[in-house]
Amino acid sequence: MTTSPGAQRRTAPRRPRTALVVGGGVAGLTAARDLARAGLRVTLVEASDHFGGAVGAHEVAGLVLDSGAESFATRSDAVPDLLEELGLSDRVVTPHPAGSWLQLPEGAVPAPKSGVLGIPADPTAPELRKPLGRAGVARARMDRALPARVGAGERSIGGLVRARMGQRVLDRLVTPFVSGVYSTHPDELDVDAVAPGLRARLRELGSLGAAAGALRTASPAGANVAGLDGGMNLLSERLVRDAERLGVKLVTRYDVIALDRDPRRPGWMVIQRQPVNGDKTAVARGELLVMATDGPTTVRLLGTQVSDVQNFTPRSGPRIALATLVLDCPALDSAPRGTGLLVSDDVREVRAKALTHATAKWKWVAREAGEHRHVVRLSYGRATPRGSGPSPEVTLEDKHLISLALGDASTLLGVPIEPEQLVGADVVRWHTALPRTDAGHSARVTGFRRALKDVPDAAAVGAWLSGTGLAAVVADTRHQVRTLLKHHGFDVTPN
Numbered sequence: 014m015t016t017s018p019g020a021q022r023r024t025a026p027r028r029p030r031t032a033l034v035v036g037g038g039v040a041g042l043t044a045a046r047d048l049a050r051a052g053l054r055v056t057l058v059e060a061s062d063h064f065g066g067a068v069g070a071h072e073v074a075g076l077v078l079d080s081g082a083e084s085f086a087t088r089s090d091a092v093p094d095l096l097e098e099l100g101l102s103d104r105v106v107t108p109h110p111a112g113s114w115l116q117l118p119e120g121a122v123p124a125p126k127s128g129v130l131g132i133p134a135d136p137t138a139p140e141l142r143k144p145l146g147r148a149g150v151a152r153a154r155m156d157r158a159l160p161a162r163v164g165a166g167e168r169s170i171g172g173l174v175r176a177r178m179g180q181r182v183l184d185r186l187v188t189p190f191v192s193g194v195y196s197t198h199p200d201e202l203d204v205d206a207v208a209p210g211l212r213a214r215l216r217e218l219g220s221l222g223a224a225a226g227a228l229r230t231a232s233p234a235g236a237n238v239a240g241l242d243g244g245m246n247l248l249s250e251r252l253v254r255d256a257e258r259l260g261v262k263l264v265t266r267y268d269v270i271a272l273d274r275d276p277r278r279p280g281w282m283v284i285q286r287q288p289v290n291g292d293k294t295a296v297a298r299g300e301l302l303v304m305a306t307d308g309p310t311t312v313r314l315l316g317t318q319v320s321d322v323q324n325f326t327p328r329s330g331p332r333i334a335l336a337t338l339v340l341d342c343p344a345l346d347s348a349p350r351g352t353g354l355l356v357s358d359d360v361r362e363v364r365a366k367a368l369t370h371a372t373a374k375w376k377w378v379a380r381e382a383g384e385h386r387h388v389v390r391l392s393y394g395r396a397t398p399r400g401s402g403p404s405p406e407v408t409l410e411d412k413h414l415i416s417l418a419l420g421d422a423s424t425l426l427g428v429p430i431e432p433e434q435l436v437g438a439d440v441v442r443w444h445t446a447l448p449r450t451d452a453g454h455s456a457r458v459t460g461f462r463r464a465l466k467d468v469p470d471a472a473a474v475g476a477w478l479s480g481t482g483l484a485a486v487v488a489d490t491r492h493q494v495r496t497l498l499k500h501h502g503f504d505v506t507p508n
């Protein structure tokens with residue numbers, strides 16, 4: 014049977030024309046931009062008064078600095094490709110190669126460079142002798158002799174490292190790294206969520222060290238992170254600017270409290286908390302929906318529409334506080350601890366979990382700060398046992414946290430720092446920006462995505478699904494948006 018072109022026109026499903034994105038972090042901004050580039054009219058709603066989420070700026074002592082993320086992993090092309098599209102490629106810079114240090118109870122040592130997540134690729138490397146001691150090295154070396162199946166069933170990084178390389182590698186190398194980066198204990202961190210492919214490599218190569226080394230060499234040579242001259246906050250700024258150019262309707266202070274099917278047309282509608290009377294943005298609509306908030310919020314909002322989604326109950330992420338100090342301190346010109354330190358949980362006299370010496374790490378920060386002026390950023394919010402609440406430091410008032418940070422900076426950097434040397438300080442607090450990816454997380458993500466497959470006009474993106482870090486967030490967001498667009502008949506060329 015043949016059909017006339019007219020009949021075909023009548024029956025062919027109409028392609029969606031509008032899209033709604035909820036959450037204006039890098040995931041939401043990237044999604045909105047890609048949807049707009051495909052020709053859709055896009056509305057992006059964001060709860061706070063600014064876009065960028067964990068990638069933003071703050072001003073301290075006249076310097077514009079990153080308030081959250083300050084670098085991106087170079088293991089994939091996802092971020093470099095996006096930066097190129099946004100005209101930011103010429104701003105890409107690498108950190109100073111001096112590397113970071115580890116603060117252990119007996120003092121500071123340069124952090125071993127090989128491996129991933131602090132897992133040493135070569136347990137015989139001389140740089141491990143100091144942090145591990147003779148017995149620790151001997152135990153770590155057993156990794157090579159143990160059958161590949163030992164630890165292969167472990168779901169957490171802690172369980173895996175303990176089984177293969179012993180408690181000392183876990184306490185002295187892996188825990189400071191994981192706590193510094195994820196604010197979580199390795200026993201609470203899903204292997205597959207933070208190191209995809211590690212367990213498969215272990216099975217294939219027979220040792221955890223070899224598996225960690227293989228993941229590391231799979232990254233491009235050179236530094237494994239890069240940043241932007243001017244700060245990663247430029248990424249958010251350019252994404253916003255480009256979204257505006259593409260006609261995206263960008264709405265801040267729009268805290269979505271409910272999501273529903275639009276009763277008037279195909280698609281979705283959301284409502285915000287306390288809409289201003291007569292405000293046209295009180296209801297926002299879109300035929301396609303992209304959720305780009307933290308996990309608990311997306312599950313709460315989407316769960317009313319997709320019951321299977323409720324099976325995934327992501328826990329709120331750890332609370333962290335960053336204290337940035339600008340110091341007039343010539344003694345720091347020699348960068349006594351390289352680009353900064355990760356602090357072992359066993360160090361009692363310091364409460365910070367990590368310190369970044371930003372003027373030693375990034376040339377552009379040193380240039381902006383000027384001679385003998387230094388920027389250090391201390392992060393607080395050590396992992397606490399499950400159910401025991403946030404670490405006490407994150408609840409301190411700003412002024413108390415700043416004075417704690419001054420003392421910690423002095424101890425960690427091994428240089429006396431007096432309060433008179435403090436030129437300016439700021440505290441930034443993050444409550445939902447770091448997702449909690451405890452054991453079993455990646456399996457739950459798979460389940461969530463399977464449930465969402467039954468809802469062809471919606472997608473969900475963000476760090477709680479892709480894994481923490483800009484490389485993972487950008488790559489996954491673009492993949493999810495491409496899949497959504499393709500499903501609706503858009504001709505999507507690779508980015």
Ligand SMILES: Cc1cc2nc3c(=O)[nH]c(=O)nc-3n(C[C@H](O)[C@H](O)[C@H](O)COP(=O)(O)OP(=O)(O)OC[C@H]3O[C@@H](n4cnc5c(N)ncnc54)[C@H](O)[C@@H]3O)c2cc1C
Nearest residue numbers: 036038039040060066067082083084269446475476482483
């Ligand atoms: C302090 C810190 C330092 C980091 N450093 C690095 C680094 O150096 N390198 C790196 O690669 N990664 C780093 N990360 C991780 C990286 O920044 C994040 O993985 C990434 O930015 C997450 O982006 P996102 O869009 O998924 O989430 P977010 O940035 O958290 O954005 C989610 C957005 O959704 C909004 N939202 C939430 N609920 C609602 C609602 N109901 N209605 C409307 N909007 C809502 C929020 O306000 C927020 O703006 C860091 C993270 C933090 C917190």
